Each structure stands twice: as C-alpha cells, then as structure tokens.
Amino acid sequence: MKKKDIFVSSMVTLSILVIIFYFVTVVFSEPERNLEKVSSEVSLNSNELVASFLTDEEKSNELYVDKILEVVGFVKEVTFLNKRITVLLYSKNNDAGIICDIDKNQIEKVKTLKKHQEIKIKGICKGFLKDVVLLNCYIDLKTNE
Amino acid sequence: MNKLIPILLLLTFFTDFDDTTSQFITRQGQVTFFSYTSVENIEAKNNQVVSILDIEKEAIAVSMLMRAFVFKKDLMYEHFNESYIESDMYPKANFEGKIINLDASVALQTKIIKGTLTIHGISKEIEIKSTIENNNGTYALEGNFDVLVNDFDIKIPPILSSNIAKTISLKFKFQYQPYEE
Numbered sequence: 001m002k003k004k005d006i007f008v009s010s011m012v013t014l015s016i017l018v019i020i021f022y023f024v025t026v027v028f029s030e031p032e033r034n035l036e037k038v039s040s041e042v043s044l045n046s047n048e049l050v051a052s053f054l055t056d057e058e059k060s061n062e063l064y065v066d067k068i069l070e071v072v073g074f075v076k077e078v079t080f081l082n083k084r085i086t087v088l089l090y091s092k093n094n095d096a097g098i099i100c101d102i103d104k105n106q107i108e109k110v111k112t113l114k115k116h117q118e119i120k121i122k123g124i125c126k127g128f129l130k131d132v133v134l135l136n137c138y139i140d141l142k143t144n145e
Numbered sequence: 146m147n148k149l150i151p152i153l154l155l156l157t158f159f160t161d162f163d164d165t166t167s168q169f170i171t172r173q174g175q176v177t178f179f180s181y182t183s184v185e186n187i188e189a190k191n192n193q194v195v196s197i198l199d200i201e202k203e204a205i206a207v208s209m210l211m212r213a214f215v216f217k218k219d220l221m222y223e224h225f226n227e228s229y230i231e232s233d234m235y236p237k238a239n240f241e242g243k244i245i246n247l248d249a250s251v252a253l254q255t256k257i258i259k260g261t262l263t264i265h266g267i268s269k270e271i272e273i274k275s276t277i278e279n280n281n282g283t284y285a286l287e288g289n290f291d292v293l294v295n296d297f298d299i300k301i302p303p304i305l306s307s308n309i310a311k312t313i314s315l316k317f318k319f320q321y322q323p324y325e326e
Binding site for chain 2: 061065066079081082084086088099101126127128129130131133135
C-alpha cells in the first residue's frame with residue numbers, strides 16, 4: 001500500500017513538472033514571427049480587402065483581425081520611417097489602401113520593389129484606420145499561382 | 146449675374162486652396178507605452194498610428210489600433226488585448242484636441258494640446274505638452290505624457306497588479322505630410 005502511494009505521488013509530481021516545463025517553454029519562448037513557412041488563412045486581393053473594411057468594418061474585424069492574410073496588390077510607396085520597413089499597397093479607393101510593416105529579413109526583396117509592381121504580401125491583419133494594417137509581413141515577388 | 150460667377154469661382158478656389166494647405170496627415174505615427182515596476186518592465190510600440198493635423202483650426206486628431214501594439218512577448222500582447230483593453234470590443238484608441246496658442250510660422254515651439262483621450266471606451270479630458278516642429282511647411286509633433294490605468298476602467302487581476310504600473314508613460318512621434326484628399 002505504502003509503495004503504491006509513493007509511486008502514485010511521484011508520478012503526479014513528475015507529470016506536474018512536465019506540464020510546468022511545457023507551459024514555460026511554450027508560453028515564454030520567443031514566438032516564430034517569420035511567416036514565410038506559415039500558410040495563410042485567407043487569400044484575397046487588395047481591392048477586396050479594402051472594400052470589405054469600407055463597407056462593414058465590424059464584420060471585417062471578425063473575419064480578418066489577427067488572421068494571417070495573403071494579399072495581392074500593387075506597390076504605391078516604400079518608406080523607411082522610424083527604422084521600419086513599410087510598403088503601402090494601392091486599392092481602387094484613392095484614400096484607403098493597405099499599410100504593410102515588413103519583416104526585417106525581407107530587406108533585399110524590398111530594395112528591388114518599384115512603384116506599381118504587383119506583389120503578394122503575407123501578414124497578420126490588425127484592423128483598419130485610414131488603411132488596412134498588416135504586420136510581420138513577408139513578401140512574395142511572384143504573384144502568379 | 147454674369148459678374149457674380151467669376152467671383153464665386155474665385156471664392157471656391159481660395160477656400161479649396163486653404164483647405165489643402167492647412168491639413169497634414171501621418172499614417173505612420175509612432176506611439177510607445179511603458180510600464181515600469183520592480184517585477185518587470187513592459188514596453189509596446191505602435192508604428193501605424195494615424196493622425197491628422199489642421200494648422201488653421203489648430204486641431205489634431207489621432208487614431209490607433211490597439212492590436213497594432215507590438216510587445217516583446219506574445220503573452221503580454223494576449224493579456225493586453227484580451228483581458229485589459231478588450232480589443233474586440235474597443236479596437237481603437239482615439240484622441241481629439243486643440244493646440245493652444247499655436248504659432249504656425251515658428252520653426253520649433255512647445256505647446257499644450259488640450260483634448261479628449263478615449264481608451265477602452267472611456268473618454269478623459271487631458272492636457273499634453275508637445276513640441277511642434279515646422280520644417281519648410283511640413284510638421285512634426287513629439288512629446289510624452291502619463292495616464293492612470295484606473296482612469297480608463299481597466300481591470301487588472303490582483304495576482305498581476307504588481308507586474309503592471311498604476312501610471313503608464315506614453316511617448317508619441319508624428320511626422321506629417323500634406324494631406325491631399
């Protein structure tokens with residue numbers, strides 16, 4: 001009886017330790033922010049995305065916010081303000097577009113971008129202000145499927 | 146009647162002209178907040194803050210997405226958006242204010258901006274000290290101020306209250322461009 005008790009309690013302690021270890025490593029380790037190898041949850045073009053937020057922002061928030069989107073669009077501007085790499089994409093609407101905060105490891109691709117060039121951007125959607133905001137973006141220069 | 150038309154045209158021309166030159170926008174404003182406690186320091190930065198500055202009306206409007214704040218750890222991002230700010234319900238923080246005694250011609254000045262800050266659905270009157278730089282007709286605003294967590298009905302569970310400061314410091318930096326609609 002006593003042996004069994006010791007066995008059970010040691011197993012319980014062990015499993016608790018394993019759970020704690022797992023929790024600590026999963027929760028406190030730096031997450032993988034490079035989206036290159038992560039597949040997107042939604043794929044659409046810049047016009048569709050901007051139009052969606054302009055017609056129903058609340059519904060679009062539910063559909064897209066904190067999801068990985070893959071967006072095809074045309075380059076409007078590239079900026080390096082505040083040491084960030086930012087690519088703005090056009091949409092049919094003159095005033096609204098998509099603002100993409102690009103991952104630092106994409107710098108070589110960003111340097112080759114030209115205005116009006118068609119590109120595919122994978123990023124995490126954060127919502128809409130004057131533009132749709134995408135963070136942690138990865139660039140795919142080939143847009144053909 | 147015929148004489149009136151050119152006058153009217155001239156008038157609309159001038160009002161249009163005034164409108165386009167006095168408004169400035171940034172889509173890449175920077176807002177950082179800090180929480181310092183003996184247990185841990187938390188810092189988060191938002192690089193996609195939108196702000197519109199109207200020099201003629203001495204008015205400023207700022208809007209930011211709470212989920213666009215970037216934290217060092219994912220767990221902080223989660224707590225911030227899901228438990229404290231409740232970003233699904235209140236996705237944005239906004240500020241609308243007036244710059245007191247703005248002198249548009251001065252190259253560098255420090256002024257008080259008086260306005261309403263809305264976070265977590267709660268609006269609060271505040272005064273912010275800001276430097277205003279006029280660089281050949283474009284403007285840059287910079288400054289910092291403090292907010293009290295309690296003022297915005299943000300509930301922090303007792304177990305974590307020692308990890309999060311009662312007073313949060315905020316820093317902002319906006320570089321504007323002329324706004325053409």
